[in-house]
Amino acid sequence: MGDINLNALLKFIDSSGDGYIQKSEIQQFLGTQKSPSVFNDYFNSVTSDIDKNTFLSDMCNIMQRAKENNQTIQLNFTDEKDAERFEELAATENRDNKGFFQYSNWSKELKVVKSLEEIPFGSNENIRDARFCDITQLNLTEEQLLNLCIDKTTIMTPEQKAFLEPYIEAAKNPGLGIRQLHEQGFTGKGVNIAIIDQPLGMHQEYADNLIGQIHDINSEEMGWNNARLHGAAVTSIAVGKTTGVAPDAGLVYYSAVNYSRNSQEIKAYREKCLEEMAKRDNPEDIEYWQYELDLIDEDGSCPSNTAYVDAINRILDENEKIPENERVQVISISWGFNEEAYGFDDLQQAIQRAKDQGVFVISAALYNDYDMRFGGANRNPKGDLDDSDNYEAGAFWKKYSERGERDDKLLLVPMDHRTVADYKDGTSYRYEGNDGGESWAVPWLAGMYVLAKQADPNLTPETFWKYALETSNECRNNDSGNYVGRIINPQELIQKIQEQKNIKNTQ
Numbered sequence: 001m002g003d004i005n006l007n008a009l010l011k012f013i014d015s016s017g018d019g020y021i022q023k024s025e026i027q028q029f030l031g032t033q034k035s036p037s038v039f040n041d042y043f044n045s046v047t048s049d050i051d052k053n054t055f056l057s058d059m060c061n062i063m064q065r066a067k068e069n070n071q072t073i074q075l076n077f078t079d080e081k082d083a084e085r086f087e088e089l090a091a092t093e094n095r096d097n098k099g100f101f102q103y104s105n106w107s108k109e110l111k112v113v114k115s116l117e118e119i120p121f122g123s124n125e126n127i128r129d130a131r132f133c134d135i136t137q138l139n140l141t142e143e144q145l146l147n148l149c150i151d152k153t154t155i156m157t158p159e160q161k162a163f164l165e166p167y168i169e170a171a172k173n174p175g176l177g178i179r180q181l182h183e184q185g186f187t188g189k190g191v192n193i194a195i196i197d198q199p200l201g202m203h204q205e206y207a208d209n210l211i212g213q214i215h216d217i218n219s220e221e222m223g224w225n226n227a228r229l230h231g232a233a234v235t236s237i238a239v240g241k242t243t244g245v246a247p248d249a250g251l252v253y254y255s256a257v258n259y260s261r262n263s264q265e266i267k268a269y270r271e272k273c274l275e276e277m278a279k280r281d282n283p284e285d286i287e288y289w290q291y292e293l294d295l296i297d298e299d300g301s302c303p304s305n306t307a308y309v310d311a312i313n314r315i316l317d318e319n320e321k322i323p324e325n326e327r328v329q330v331i332s333i334s335w336g337f338n339e340e341a342y343g344f345d346d347l348q349q350a351i352q353r354a355k356d357q358g359v360f361v362i363s364a365a366l367y368n369d370y371d372m373r374f375g376g377a378n379r380n381p382k383g384d385l386d387d388s389d390n391y392e393a394g395a396f397w398k399k400y401s402e403r404g405e406r407d408d409k410l411l412l413v414p415m416d417h418r419t420v421a422d423y424k425d426g427t428s429y430r431y432e433g434n435d436g437g438e439s440w441a442v443p444w445l446a447g448m449y450v451l452a453k454q455a456d457p458n459l460t461p462e463t464f465w466k467y468a469l470e471t472s473n474e475c476r477n478n479d480s481g482n483y484v485g486r487i488i489n490p491q492e493l494i495q496k497i498q499e500q501k502n503i504k505n506t507q
Helices: 006-012 023-030 039-045 049-068 080-090 142-146 158-170 178-183 229-239 263-279 283-299 306-319 344-357 366-370 438-455 461-470 490-506
Strands: 192-197 250-255 328-333 360-363 373-379 391-393 410-414 419-421 429-431 473-476 483-487
Touching: 142 158, 158 429, 178 438, 178 490, 192 229, 192 306, 192 438, 229 250, 229 419, 229 438, 250 306, 263 283, 306 328, 306 344, 328 438, 344 360, 360 366, 360 438, 366 373, 366 461, 373 438, 391 410, 391 473, 391 483, 410 438, 410 461, 438 461, 438 490, 461 490
Parallel strands: 192 250, 192 328, 328 360, 373 410, 410 483
Antiparallel strands: 373 391, 419 429, 473 483
């Protein structure tokens, strides 16, 4: 029984679709479906201890899946030490509540790092992304550990894990007193939000919020067939049961990619690139547009706003068919809009249509669309996450905030050091550490607007913004004390909305 037949494996692997062991991963691992069907041959050729351990962990996952399907797999090892290592590994407690090991190395190489500098950068130079990294050989400070991006693929020592776990759990808190508002009944119940983002996998944080099915605009067409980390994160920030600002809000989800393979759009964008190159003198500008041309040739696609246009209009079309109290009140899009790409004028028309319908479109381009400036705030995970004094400028833009320019119209919301739903399965989480970006600030703000609409269904985006600035607090960088903007005060904001609503009702 030492031989494992590939065809037999494929009959039951990923039968529950939880993403632990994928058919495509097995095929990638073996190289081709025609590869030998004996995994042992591959294992015997592996020399690295870490690769052997990773392979054995994957085999444990396969055997667990087989067990669930009433099948038995037995591995034979030519080396007795390998057999002992397998038995030791299989007996460890590094499993989830289903009996699976919580990482798989088949889709991405596990990196054993021996210094902090070897951990890859995340979204910017302030971020170290420790996903798919073995950090057990590192002697990291508490601050360094807390600033890492970590998920179930990160291999840690028991001590590292024991230190981080309480902070990772605490970082699910949306912060600034949002959970106190939940206790007062402001959970978003009765208000619907639409999110337009990358393909979404189901997760326990938001599965119950979803209204209807996930609507695909062009993700499948663009080859984005699997769930992505971005969609799960933004959705959990907006409406997650333990991570979200508005955990009882109704969720309408549209999967859309801001690229297109349409020949007409590609032709128009190619002409745009050539036109810009012809009139530019700056070598860096020319290099940028040449890069855009090269991407068209390599990928057969171009930047496009069309998918966002279609998604927004479909949301608004549905709104017109249903009672007012069932309509989407806010659309969250954690992307900026490319003014040079196809369909930008149509996008502006779609956003104006949303305004006319009373729907607030919150995106990374909020300033351009509404003349409202917002930014993301970082927070000290060791401090009180509900205290605004524990917040400062977000990690990616903090250095710019030290210029000393006072901006009393910049509204800040929580962004960094967040725990969000992960996309790999329906139960795991990802800790963002010192990471963030406006992608995480947008759904937080959209969730806050949902709570505000629950407090006053007649509230407009403009009035919401006015009250949010009026009730906000000063925000300063913790080390320099430099003023960086106004940070939102959710409880004061909701109280202000209620007071103004009562005044109107008595007039």
